[in-house]
Amino acid sequence: MRIEPFDLNGPDRRDGAKLVVEQLSKSFGSGASAVQALAPLDLSVRTSDFLCVVGPSGCGKTTLLNIVGGFERPTTGRALIDGRAIMKPGRERGVVFQQGALFNWMSVVENVAFGPRACGVPAEKARHDARGLLELVGLSGFADRYPYELSGGMQQRVGIARALANDPEILLMDEPFAALDQQTRELLQEEIRSIWRRTGKTILWITHSIEEALFLATHIVVMTARPGRVKASFRSHFSESTDPLIAATPEFTAAKREIVGLLRSEAQRAQSLEAAV
Amino acid sequence: MAHSKALEQIGGLDEATLERRADRRDRWLTAVTFLVLFGIWVGLTGSGLWEPFIKPLFLPSPVAVFEAFQRLLADGYQGRSLAHHVGISFYRFATAFSFCILIGVPLGLLLGMSRPIRAVIEPPIQAIRPVPKLALLPLFLIWFGIGNLSKIVVIAAPVFPIIVISAMQAVRSVSQKKIQAAQALGASTLTVFRRVVLPASLPGIFTGIRVALSIGVTMLVGAELTATSEGIAWMALTAAEYLSTDIVLVGVLIMAIMGYTLDRIVRALEAHLVHWSGKD
Ligand SMILES: Nc1ncnc2c1ncn2[C@@H]1O[C@H](COP(=O)(O)OP(=O)(O)OP(=O)(O)O)[C@@H](O)[C@H]1O
Numbered sequence: 279m280r281i282e283p284f285d286l287n288g289p290d291r292r293d294g295a296k297l298v299v300e301q302l303s304k305s306f307g308s309g310a311s312a313v314q315a316l317a318p319l320d321l322s323v324r325t326s327d328f329l330c331v332v333g334p335s336g337c338g339k340t341t342l343l344n345i346v347g348g349f350e351r352p353t354t355g356r357a358l359i360d361g362r363a364i365m366k367p368g369r370e371r372g373v374v375f376q377q378g379a380l381f382n383w384m385s386v387v388e389n390v391a392f393g394p395r396a397c398g399v400p401a402e403k404a405r406h407d408a409r410g411l412l413e414l415v416g417l418s419g420f421a422d423r424y425p426y427e428l429s430g431g432m433q434q435r436v437g438i439a440r441a442l443a444n445d446p447e448i449l450l451m452d453e454p455f456a457a458l459d460q461q462t463r464e465l466l467q468e469e470i471r472s473i474w475r476r477t478g479k480t481i482l483w484i485t486h487s488i489e490e491a492l493f494l495a496t497h498i499v500v501m502t503a504r505p506g507r508v509k510a511s512f513r514s515h516f517s518e519s520t521d522p523l524i525a526a527t528p529e530f531t532a533a534k535r536e537i538v539g540l541l542r543s544e545a546q547r548a549q550s551l552e553a554a555v
Numbered sequence: 556m557a558h559s560k561a562l563e564q565i566g567g568l569d570e571a572t573l574e575r576r577a578d579r580r581d582r583w584l585t586a587v588t589f590l591v592l593f594g595i596w597v598g599l600t601g602s603g604l605w606e607p608f609i610k611p612l613f614l615p616s617p618v619a620v621f622e623a624f625q626r627l628l629a630d631g632y633q634g635r636s637l638a639h640h641v642g643i644s645f646y647r648f649a650t651a652f653s654f655c656i657l658i659g660v661p662l663g664l665l666l667g668m669s670r671p672i673r674a675v676i677e678p679p680i681q682a683i684r685p686v687p688k689l690a691l692l693p694l695f696l697i698w699f700g701i702g703n704l705s706k707i708v709v710i711a712a713p714v715f716p717i718i719v720i721s722a723m724q725a726v727r728s729v730s731q732k733k734i735q736a737a738q739a740l741g742a743s744t745l746t747v748f749r750r751v752v753l754p755a756s757l758p759g760i761f762t763g764i765r766v767a768l769s770i771g772v773t774m775l776v777g778a779e780l781t782a783t784s785e786g787i788a789w790m791a792l793t794a795a796e797y798l799s800t801d802i803v804l805v806g807v808l809i810m811a812i813m814g815y816t817l818d819r820i821v822r823a824l825e826a827h828l829v830h831w832s833g834k835d
């Protein structure tokens with residue numbers, strides 16, 4: 279087995295963790311129509327961890343990411359970056375959205391230079407650095423195009439380059455490749471892995487794809503159906519491998535089966551929950 | 556055989572060439588439409604070549620209309636030159652419209668950004684929106700006198716709320732994701748507004764301006780209905796009283812051309828300024 283159960287909240291993990299989520303819960307609305315999206319949830323993510331979160335649809339993954347991003351406030355509990363409570367969005371947390379978050383009125387290079395410029399870097403330097411980043415994601419030929427002239431996969435690369443431009447301490451990604459076709463996805467997964475290896479960034483990654491989680495993650499969290507809490511967490515070693523065909527190995531399949539089993543029971547619970555509503 | 560050859564030919568041409576061809580064909584078809592309409596006009600009125608099917612009193616021939624135009628150019632209308640009538644109408648329209656854009660767009664942006672300000676200002680604007688503005692003309696005459704001001708106010712009355720509301724809606728429908736992306740990149744509120752909210756709202760603002768434009772030109776007629784003795788709409792209205800249908804048509808055509816040209820100008824500006832419109 280290349281994954282093993284792992285307590286993300288062990289005492290040795292919390293001290294000095296990059297991101298700590300403490301007894302975090304979130305409800306939308308109030309009174310009888312209130313929806314509890316997140317049950318009290320605990321997580322800790324250390325520097326250079328690649329944490330993938332998988333869970334049934336509607337279990338609160340996006341809500342979790344929105345709170346860590348600072349776009350929403352938790353109902354109870356808190357999220358901390360380097361020990362400081364998260365109150366609002368900040369440049370030390372780079373966010374990559376699923377799609378539709380690029381600025382269509384700016385060229386690709388301006389999109390990537392946006393963050394540094396907003397943080398006071400002179401425009402010329404910001405553009406120059408942006409071109410370097412575009413090279414990193416393989417888009418140097420498209421710097422002066424507009425985002426809407428690019429394919430979906432290329433747009434996601436721009437999104438990644440834009441988030442990297444601010445040199446964030448942690449990257450937050452909400453199913454960034456969900457709208458892409460299989461081939462593009464696999465290509466970008468390899469790319470993100472090599473970027474992660476090179477930069478040592480801490481990454482919080484939300485996905486529906488178990489293969490993606492196994493392929494990328496150092497740690498995997500499986501969430502329960504709504505209200506989301508941690509059902510199981512694992513340490514995963516597949517991302518250390520350089521074998522491009524790792525997904526074809528029996529260990530990979532066994533690991534996948536284990537997580538699928540966990541998710542299936544949750545999905546069934548989620549469905550009966552929806553039916554009850 | 557012929558079929559596959561045609562296919563080959565199409566395959567050999569690049570997108571741009573095909574697109575240009577389609578463009579040219581469309582323009583040609585549009586020209587044909589106008590030629591046919593003009594032909595029907597000529598046919599029905601005879602144009603001096605044959606007996607008109609419709610009395611010149613109801614529909615003068617193109618020739619008669621052109622002659623009336625020349626007469627108006629040479630002699631003016633009721634003591635003032637044609638250029639003066641067109642100029643004064645344009646002045647009334649342009650003043651009203653510029654005011655609406657200069658004040659209405661920023662106000663709409665402000666309403667879109669701030670909930671409390673919206674709560675104060677939006678309800679009165681929404682309340683007066685359904686009131687037929689022409690019905691207020693007598694009131695405007697009492698309040699603003701019989702000079703140009705009352706005309707300008709009549710034109711601005713329906714244009715202003717359209718521009719304010721469309722700018723407000725444009726701001727409110729800016730994708731939350733884009734704003735969040737900018738915030739996560741460290742942008743201040745001012746930067747988010749200047750570099751995200753404002754450009755993202757421009758397409759909606761332009762749509763509002765174009766709708767307002769056609770309504771503004773329409774209101775010109777209402778504005779010159781009474782209490783004036785100059786202006787192109789006034790010319791058409793008084794000519795109708797004397798049954799000078801040819802002069803009426805000259806006035807109508809001039810207003811149509813004015814409206815069409817203004818719309819074209821705004822469209823060109825839009826295509827130039829907001830190339831990202833509808834690309835999400
Ligand atoms: N702004 C909101 N107002 C009310 N309810 C909300 C809001 N945002 C999310 N919810 C509810 O909270 C729950 C969790 O939503 P969330 O988007 O976090 O799920 P998710 O795990 O990201 O789902 P998916 O995998 O489908 O993206 C859902 O039941 C959703 O209906």
Ligand SMILES: [Mg+2]
Nearest residue numbers: 339340341452
């Ligand atoms: Mg989601």
